[in-house]
Amino acid sequence: MTAIFDNIADALARLEQDIASGDWQARHGHLMEMDNLDVGYRLVTAQPISKKE
Numbered sequence: 006m007t008a009i010f011d012n013i014a015d016a017l018a019r020l021e022q023d024i025a026s027g028d029w030q031a032r033h034g035h036l037m038e039m040d041n042l043d044v045g046y047r048l049v050t051a052q053p054i055s056k057k058e
Contacts, residue, residue, distance in 0.1 A: 023029040
């Protein structure tokens, strides 16, 4: 489990560097100008059907 957290820490450190240097803005800045963004996440909910006896 520690390896997973190490990878997250490394990724966050890279993100922090990219934001500080402006690299993130250069690559992804167009996203900040969008009014909305559909990344495909959906939440589907259901309730069990009760059996009639």
